[in-house]
Amino acid sequence: MRTKTIGFILALCVLTSGACFAADTFAGTWKLNEKKSKIASGMSKNRTVTYSNAFPFQTKVTIDGLDAHGKPFHSDWTGRYDGSDYKVTGDPSSDTRAVKRVDDRTLQFWSKKNGKLVNSGRTSVAADGKTRTVDVTGIGAKGKKSHAHAVYDKA
Numbered sequence: 001m002r003t004k005t006i007g008f009i010l011a012l013c014v015l016t017s018g019a020c021f022a023a024d025t026f027a028g029t030w031k032l033n034e035k036k037s038k039i040a041s042g043m044s045k046n047r048t049v050t051y052s053n054a055f056p057f058q059t060k061v062t063i064d065g066l067d068a069h070g071k072p073f074h075s076d077w078t079g080r081y082d083g084s085d086y087k088v089t090g091d092p093s094s095d096t097r098a099v100k101r102v103d104d105r106t107l108q109f110w111s112k113k114n115g116k117l118v119n120s121g122r123t124s125v126a127a128d129g130k131t132r133t134v135d136v137t138g139i140g141a142k143g144k145k146s147h148a149h150a151v152y153d154k155a
Helices: 002-022
Strands: 028-032 045-054 058-066 072-079 082-089 096-103 106-113 116-125 131-139 145-154
Touching (some): 045 145, 072 096
Antiparallel strands (some): 028 045, 028 145, 058 072, 072 082, 082 096, 131 145
């Protein structure tokens, strides 16, 4: 009886976390619309961004893009939208990222390298769920501020 109860509770937890993620407006794959985007030279360009469920109750964000020098990169971040720093792998410009949910369609984020803030911004999904915009301000390699406005289409 005890084994069945534990199994039922675990199954319920897995199903509940999946249902919560399915309602997340960020879930899925987003492709950069370069014609609608304005990305300063010297900033990395995230061509494809995928949000997926990660156990337990976390989100995994996978990015494929080009770094500031035009070289391809692949990075992963797994964490919660709680404003805490979580490790980033594969990103040449940062080693941690913190994400905080503002509302159902908006996230605020901060990226750091060796504990120092390198960029911050906001990402929002349109009401129709078909486009996502990212506005980011970063500090380039020479210490100069750069801005980017990236527009993504749902794949």
